[in-house]
Amino acid sequence: MPVPAGAAAPALDLMTRHASVRSFRSDPLPAGALDRILVAAQSAPTSSNLQAYSIIVVSEPARRERLAELCGGQAMVRECPAFLVFCPDIHRLRHVCRRQNRPFQARFLEMFLLASMDAALAAENALLAAESLGLGACFCGSIRNNPQEVIDLLRLPEGTYALTGLALGQVRRQSEIKPRLPLRAIVHREHYSDEPMEDAVAEYDRVMAETRTYDGRHVSIAGEPPAPDDRFYGWAEHTARRLTRPETIAASASLRENLRRVLEANGWSFA
Amino acid sequence: MPVPAGAAAPALDLMTRHASVRSFRSDPLPAGALDRILVAAQSAPTSSNLQAYSIIVVSEPARRERLAELCGGQAMVRECPAFLVFCPDIHRLRHVCRRQNRPFQARFLEMFLLASMDAALAAENALLAAESLGLGACFCGSIRNNPQEVIDLLRLPEGTYALTGLALGQVRRQSEIKPRLPLRAIVHREHYSDEPMEDAVAEYDRVMAETRTYDGRHVSIAGEPPAPDDRFYGWAEHTARRLTRPETIAASASLRENLRRVLEANGWSFA
Numbered sequence: 001m002p003v004p005a006g007a008a009a010p011a012l013d014l015m016t017r018h019a020s021v022r023s024f025r026s027d028p029l030p031a032g033a034l035d036r037i038l039v040a041a042q043s044a045p046t047s048s049n050l051q052a053y054s055i056i057v058v059s060e061p062a063r064r065e066r067l068a069e070l071c072g073g074q075a076m077v078r079e080c081p082a083f084l085v086f087c088p089d090i091h092r093l094r095h096v097c098r099r100q101n102r103p104f105q106a107r108f109l110e111m112f113l114l115a116s117m118d119a120a121l122a123a124e125n126a127l128l129a130a131e132s133l134g135l136g137a138c139f140c141g142s143i144r145n146n147p148q149e150v151i152d153l154l155r156l157p158e159g160t161y162a163l164t165g166l167a168l169g170q171v172r173r174q175s176e177i178k179p180r181l182p183l184r185a186i187v188h189r190e191h192y193s194d195e196p197m198e199d200a201v202a203e204y205d206r207v208m209a210e211t212r213t214y215d216g217r218h219v220s221i222a223g224e225p226p227a228p229d230d231r232f233y234g235w236a237e238h239t240a241r242r243l244t245r246p247e248t249i250a251a252s253a254s255l256r257e258n259l260r261r262v263l264e265a266n267g268w269s270f271a
Numbered sequence: 272m273p274v275p276a277g278a279a280a281p282a283l284d285l286m287t288r289h290a291s292v293r294s295f296r297s298d299p300l301p302a303g304a305l306d307r308i309l310v311a312a313q314s315a316p317t318s319s320n321l322q323a324y325s326i327i328v329v330s331e332p333a334r335r336e337r338l339a340e341l342c343g344g345q346a347m348v349r350e351c352p353a354f355l356v357f358c359p360d361i362h363r364l365r366h367v368c369r370r371q372n373r374p375f376q377a378r379f380l381e382m383f384l385l386a387s388m389d390a391a392l393a394a395e396n397a398l399l400a401a402e403s404l405g406l407g408a409c410f411c412g413s414i415r416n417n418p419q420e421v422i423d424l425l426r427l428p429e430g431t432y433a434l435t436g437l438a439l440g441q442v443r444r445q446s447e448i449k450p451r452l453p454l455r456a457i458v459h460r461e462h463y464s465d466e467p468m469e470d471a472v473a474e475y476d477r478v479m480a481e482t483r484t485y486d487g488r489h490v491s492i493a494g495e496p497p498a499p500d501d502r503f504y505g506w507a508e509h510t511a512r513r514l515t516r517p518e519t520i521a522a523s524a525s526l527r528e529n530l531r532r533v534l535e536a537n538g539w540s541f542a
Contacts, residue, residue: 010281011403015311015396038458040286042451044395047412048513049506051452056459063461087463092456093514095468100511109534109541110415110527116384117412117434120391124315125286128399132282141318141388144381155462163388180313181322185363187309188327190334191426192358197366235320240371242319243364256381260542263380270380270541271531 014132019177021136024080024169033133034082037168040129044121052093052111053119055126056085056154056162063153070149071142071165072254080167085143085150086123088115091159091267107269119163130168140165145254147262158267179207201236209234285403290448292407295351295440304404305353308439311400315392323364323382324390326397327356327425327433334424341420342413342436343525351438356414356421357394359386362430362538378540390434401439411436416525418533429538450478472507480505 068077097104185200219241339348456471490512
């Protein structure tokens with residue numbers, strides 16, 4: 001391919017080699033690493049330069065212990081030496097409006113989405129920066145399992161919330177790269193098309209069942225016997241179970257139906 | 272710093288050198304570049320491996336022309352040889368639930384947020400991949416200015432929408448790196464703190480006013496004379512104007528107050 005290698009290759013390789021690491025050594029991060037990660041995070045694009053996010057660096061063991069509980073008991077939150085929490089933030093923008101004596105009027109879903117996207121872009125840069133330094137990293141969306149308790153623990157003011165955690169540390173056990181849906185399921189030319197969808201899903205489902213990805217991790221449904229054989233439990237069944245009947249599935253696969261209520265009580269509008 | 276250089280440096284440098292390019296040559300992308308960008312995008316983390324997004328690759332000039340109009344007349348959408356549209360997507364997940372004969376129950380804000388974050392992470396990887404190949408790239412959030420028209424043009428099914436565009440191409444005019452808020456405004460240790468906020472905002476405001484970032488780009492407010500002097504128009508005033516009185520500011524700074532209504536009409540729930 002005539003695409004330049006050289007300088008490009010490390011970044012592309014870094015991205016395509018991504019695998020979420022969930023097992024960390026207790027060693028602290030190398031000196032200087034956290035600052036580099038934070039600067040890389042802040043270099044991500046931000047909509048209209050609003051920079052509508054904050055990052056909480058959690059290092060104290062007791063606070064990580066409590067966060068691990070709030071994240072449904074995820075051991076990696078306890079084990080990793082540094083846990084970053086990416087928070088969409090319109091608190092700072094409200095301050096700027098007060099400072100300039102102009103009423104803050106962005107009380108729409110758009111503002112929530114913009115701030116959440118800003119935080120997500122910064123988080124992805126942080127993850128890649130950590131991996132480029134040889135560290136392991138894993139997003140932790142389960143920080144949304146108990147949104148009010150996380151707001152309280154991190155003293156998040158009105159107009160902020162915890163979108164995702166990012167566990168960082170020296171790798172104790174490397175993960176394997178997880179296969180993705182065939183590209184034709186994700187990418188459409190000129191306009192959306194359903195045509196390749198079922199074929200791609202069926203292919204991917206077979207791959208995930210054959211590689212026994214879900215051994216011991218079935219989502220159980222109340223009142224149903226467990227799936228008879230891991231060979232027939234693939235991505236489609238795992239995914240469908242996660243997205244059904246919230247009252248019957250495990251807390252670890254929570255649909256987080258309280259999120260809207262908690263966010264509205266904390267200064268976010270969804271008009 | 273004892274942090275390893277070598278393999279790490281290119282990816283870190285790539286991120287910290289980011290500057291959104293808005294001016295493209297009409298040359299097509301180098302052979303192979305688009306595939307590499309798409310594979311990098313797909314390698315981004317995805318919550319619970321739901322892969323809840325799609326990417327529309329728009330190359331046809333007439334379609335880019337129409338999209339440029341819908342994005343408020345942004346010339347880069349017309350000029351760039353390839354425009355990627357990142358779409359949060361629960362349409363595919365609904366198909367998977369039907370396929371497995373399980374009712375799709377994830378009708379909550381959480382699902383909208385999860386899908387939007389998946390799409391944002393993939394988009395950031397695509398942007399970095401393009402930049403690593405020496406191409407220019409710029410996110411285009413103005414694709415949310417006219418969400419229903421974009422849905423129609425790209426034939427997006429229920430349960431999808433256009434979160435952001437990404438203009439890609441050979442750089443015609445390089446942009447400068449935009450200064451960011453002092454890191455102490457963004458990063459908090461152990462818990463959120465307001466203490467450094469005003470001082471950091473004031474410092475940043477001076478930097479942005481002194482570098483004349485907003486010359487010729489003031490957000491005008493109906494019934495007010497223009498700001499008297501660019502030296503006193505910095506980030507704070509520009510930002511406050513963008514976030515105030517939606518009926519008086521220019522469409523290019525729209526608060527997009529119709530987004531919720533359009534998304535609810537297209538299969539998204541925010542309970």
